[in-house]
Amino acid sequence: MILKTARGAILHALNPAARGLGLSRGQTQADALAMIPNLDCRPADPEADARALEALAVWAERWSPSVSLDPSGGGLEGLFLDVTGAAHLFGGEAALIAQIERRLAGAGARARAAIAPTPGAAWALARWGTTGRIAGEDVRALLAPLAVEALRIDAATLRQARRFGLKTIGDLYPMPRAGLARRFRDADGAGLVRRLDQALGLTAEALIPVRAPAKYRGWEAYAEPLTDTAGIEARLPGLAEALSRSLERDGQGARILTLTAFRVDGRAGEVSVRMGRASRESSVWMRLFRETGIDRIDPGFGIDALMLSAEVAEPLSAHQVEMGQEAAALQAEGLAALIDRLSARLGEDAVRVASPAGSWLPERAERWRPALAKAPPPPEGPLDHGRARPLMLLDPPEPVEAIAELPDGAPARFTWRRVTRRVSRADGPERLSPEWWRPAGGRAARTRDYYRIEDDQGLRYWLFREGLYGPEYTGAPDERAPSWWMHGMFP
Amino acid sequence: MTPSIEPLSSPVPPPLTDLSTGLEETCVAGPRDMATTLAFALARARQEDRRGVGLAVTRAWLKEHGRPYGPGRRSLCGGRDLILMIGRTQAEALWAMEQALRSGGLALVLGAVDGADLTQTRRLEFAARDGGSAGVLLRTRTGDLSAARRRWRVASVASEGDADDVRAPGPLRLSAELTRSRGERPGLWMLEVDDETHRLRLADRLAGHGHGPVGRSHAA
Numbered sequence: 116m117i118l119k120t121a122r123g124a125i126l127h128a129l130n131p132a133a134r135g136l137g138l139s140r141g142q143t144q145a146d147a148l149a150m151i152p153n154l155d156c157r158p159a160d161p162e163a164d165a166r167a168l169e170a171l172a173v174w175a176e177r178w179s180p181s182v183s184l185d186p187s188g189g190g191l192e193g194l195f196l197d198v199t200g201a202a203h204l205f206g207g208e209a210a211l212i213a214q215i216e217r218r219l220a221g222a223g224a225r226a227r228a229a230i231a232p233t234p235g236a237a238w239a240l241a242r243w244g245t246t247g248r249i250a251g252e253d254v255r256a257l258l259a260p261l262a263v264e265a266l267r268i269d270a271a272t273l274r275q276a277r278r279f280g281l282k283t284i285g286d287l288y289p290m291p292r293a294g295l296a297r298r299f300r301d302a303d304g305a306g307l308v309r310r311l312d313q314a315l316g317l318t319a320e321a322l323i324p325v326r327a328p329a330k331y332r333g334w335e336a337y338a339e340p341l342t343d344t345a346g347i348e349a350r351l352p353g354l355a356e357a358l359s360r361s362l363e364r365d366g367q368g369a370r371i372l373t374l375t376a377f378r379v380d381g382r383a384g385e386v387s388v389r390m391g392r393a394s395r396e397s398s399v400w401m402r403l404f405r406e407t408g409i410d411r412i413d414p415g416f417g418i419d420a421l422m423l424s425a426e427v428a429e430p431l432s433a434h435q436v437e438m439g440q441e442a443a444a445l446q447a448e449g450l451a452a453l454i455d456r457l458s459a460r461l462g463e464d465a466v467r468v469a470s471p472a473g474s475w476l477p478e479r480a481e482r483w484r485p486a487l488a489k490a491p492p493p494p495e496g497p498l499d500h501g502r503a504r505p506l507m508l509l510d511p512p513e514p515v516e517a518i519a520e521l522p523d524g525a526p527a528r529f530t531w532r533r534v535t536r537r538v539s540r541a542d543g544p545e546r547l548s549p550e551w552w553r554p555a556g557g558r559a560a561r562t563r564d565y566y567r568i569e570d571d572q573g574l575r576y577w578l579f580r581e582g583l584y585g586p587e588y589t590g591a592p593d594e595r596a597p598s599w600w601m602h603g604m605f606p
Numbered sequence: 607m608t609p610s611i612e613p614l615s616s617p618v619p620p621p622l623t624d625l626s627t628g629l630e631e632t633c634v635a636g637p638r639d640m641a642t643t644l645a646f647a648l649a650r651a652r653q654e655d656r657r658g659v660g661l662a663v664t665r666a667w668l669k670e671h672g673r674p675y676g677p678g679r680r681s682l683c684g685g686r687d688l689i690l691m692i693g694r695t696q697a698e699a700l701w702a703m704e705q706a707l708r709s710g711g712l713a714l715v716l717g718a719v720d721g722a723d724l725t726q727t728r729r730l731e732f733a734a735r736d737g738g739s740a741g742v743l744l745r746t747r748t749g750d751l752s753a754a755r756r757r758w759r760v761a762s763v764a765s766e767g768d769a770d771d772v773r774a775p776g777p778l779r780l781s782a783e784l785t786r787s788r789g790e791r792p793g794l795w796m797l798e799v800d801d802e803t804h805r806l807r808l809a810d811r812l813a814g815h816g817h818g819p820v821g822r823s824h825a826a
Binding site for chain 2: 445446447448449450451452453454456457460461464465466467468469471477480481483486504505506507508509510539540541542567568569571572573574575603604605606
C-alpha cells in the first residue's frame with residue numbers, strides 16, 4: 116500500500132511477504148522498488164481504513180457497551196473495549212480473549228487481544244506481549260520485559276530513550292521521575308512519564324467511545340445465524356419486552372432506540388427510531404421499527420446477535436391527569452404517536468412544524484423544523500408587525516417580468532410562469548432593507564420593495580422589486596438592473 | 607354505522623357552518639386559487655376545538671404552491687400549531703392524511719391530494735370518524751366519485767378595494783359553490799373573511815361602490 120505524502124510516495128502498509136523481504140513501513144516507494152523491482156504497489160486509502168475501523172468498533176460492541184478507537188495509528192490501529200464486569204459473561208478473561216481473536220480472524224481481521232487494568236497496559240500487551248496477555252495485579256512485572264516502544268511514544272522520544280540505553284520498560288522503573296519528565300517530552304506533550312503512569316494506572320486515561328454507551332440494552336446471541344429480515348423481526352419482540360421491563364423497573368422510557376445487528380463477517384448494521392416523548396410500549400416500538408424499515412439492515416452472510424439499546428432514556432412519570440383533562444391528555448398522546456409514526460415512515464425531515472425566527476426578511480422569519488426536533492427559543496422582539504403577509508410563500512422567490520408605469524412604482528402588468536396578468540389593485544411599497552451582515556451568495560444584497568397586488572381575476576400576489584433606482588442602480592452598463600420577483604400568494 | 611346528516615332546512619348557509627367530523631372536499635376553480643381554498647378550509651375549523659391542524663402534501667405541491675407562511679397562517683389557524691406532512695408521492699401524502707385523521711390528535715387535517723378514488727375517500731371518512739377530526743381534501747381538479755359529505759368549488763373574487771385606499775386590495779373575497787352534498791341543496795355563495803375574527807361571512811353585494819365584483823364563470 117502506497118501513501119502519497121509531502122515527502123513523496125511512501126510505503127503505508129505491507130503484507131507479511133513484503134515484510135519478510137526486508138521492506139518496512141515509512142520507506143519511500145523508490146527505495147522499495149530498488150530493492151524489489153516487481154513489488155506490487157497499490158494506493159492506500161486512509162479514510163476508508165478509518166471507516167472500516169469504526170465499523171469494526173460498532174461490531175465489537177457485542178463484547179462491551181463502551182468501545183473506543185485507538186487513535187495511535189501508524190499500522191498499530193486497534194480498539195479499546197471496556198470489559199469491566201463483562202468477562203464472566205463470556206466464560207472468563209482467557210475465553211473472552213480467545214473468542215475475540217477467533218471471531219476477528221473469522222471476519223478476516225488478524226488481531227491480538229490483551230486484557231489489562233489500564234488501556235495503556237492492554238495496548239502494550241496486545242502488541243508486544245509474548246507470554247502473558249492477561250494482566251491483573253502483576254501488570255508491573257508483565258510490562259517490565261517489553262520494549263519501550265510499547266509505551267505509545269513517538270519516534271523522537273523513542274530515539275532519545277535508545278540513546279540513553281533505556282531499552283525495556285523495566286529499565287525505566289528505577290529512574291528518577293523528575294529527570295525522565297524533563298528529558299522525554301513528545302510532540303503532543305504527553306511525555307514518557309505520563310505514558311508510563313497511564314500504563315501502570317497511576318494516571319487516569321479517558322477513552323472516547325465510538326457510540327455513547329447506552330445505559331439500557333437488551334442483547335441476544337443466536338447459535339444459528341439469522342439470514343433474513345423476517346428472522347430479525349421474529350426475534351425483536353423478545354428483545355423489546357426485555358428492554359421494556361428493565362426500563363419499567365427504573366421508571367424510565369426510551370426516546371431513541373437503536374437496533375444493532377452483528378453479522379458473522381465482522382460488520383454491524385443498525386436502525387434507529389426516535390420518539391417525540393419517552394415510551395416503553397414494546398408494541399409501539401415494534402410498529403415504529405417496522406415503519407422505519409427493518410430491511411435497512413443487510414443480513415449479509417447471517418446475523419448471530421442482536422442488540423436493542425435505549426440511546427436516550429428519560430424518566431417516564433405516569434402523567435398526572437386531572438379530572439376533565441383526560442381527553443386532552445389522550446389527544447396529546449395521539450398526536451405524539453402520530454408524529455413518531457409519520458417520521459418513521461416518511462423520514463424525520465418530512466414531518467415539520469414552523470417556529471418563528473428573529474428576522475425581517477420574509478423567508479427567514481420562520482423556520483420549518485422536524486417535528487421531532489427540539490423547539491428553538493422564541494426570538495426576541497415582536498413577531499407580527501401588523502403588515503400584510505401572504506398565506507403561501509414561494510421560497511426561493513420566482514423571477515417575474517413586470518412593466519411598471521413609473522420605474523419605482525407598482526407594476527401595471529406582469530408575467531409569471533408564462534401567464535401575463537393585468538394588475539387592478541396594488542398596495543405598497545413596503546420597504547425591507549437587506550441584512551447586509553449576511554453574505555448573499557457572492558453579490559451585494561439589495562433593498563426590496565414589496566407590493567400587494569390584485570389582478571383583474573381577484574387573485575392576490577406578493578411581488579417585490581429588488582434594487583432601488585437611484586441609490587442602488589444608476590444605469591451604468593455593468594450594473595444589474597432592479598428585477599421583479601414573485602414571493603407569495605395571498606388568499 | 608348511520609351517517610349523521612345535517613337537517614335539510616339548516617338555518618345557516620352551509621359555508622358558514624363549522625367543519626364537522628367527517629370528510630369534505632374542495633376543488634380550486636383555477637390553478638392559482640389554492641391560497642384562497644386553503645383559507646376557506648382553515649376559516650371553517652371548529653373554533654372550540656383546540657387541537658392542531660395538519661396539512662398533508664407532496665413535494666411537488668410545495669414547489670407549485672409554496673409553503674404555508676407566517677402571520678397569515680397563524681391568524682387563520684387561530685393560534686393552533688400546523689404540522690406539515692410531506693410525502694414523496696400522492697400515495698404517501700394520502701397515507702399520512704389518513705393516519706393523521708385517525709390519530710385523534712388534530713382537529714382538522716387538510717390533504718392536498720388529487721388521486722383519491724371512492725375507496726380511498728371512504729377510508730378517509732372512516733378515519734375521520736375514528737379520530738373525531740375534520741378532513742378536507744384540496745383538489746386541483748374535480749374528482750370523479752367521492753365519499754366526501756360536501757364538495758365545494760372555490761374561486762377568488764376581485765375585492766371591493768380597501769376602505770381607506772381604493773387602489774389597494776381590500777379584504778379577501780371568494781365565491782364558494784356547493785356542487786354536491788348529502789341532503790343539502792347545491793348553491794353559490796359570495797363570502798368574505800372577517801379581518802378581526804378570521805371567520806367567513808356573507809359578502810354584502812349591495813355595499814361598496816355599486817359596480818360590485820362578479821365571480822368568474824364556474825363552468826370548467
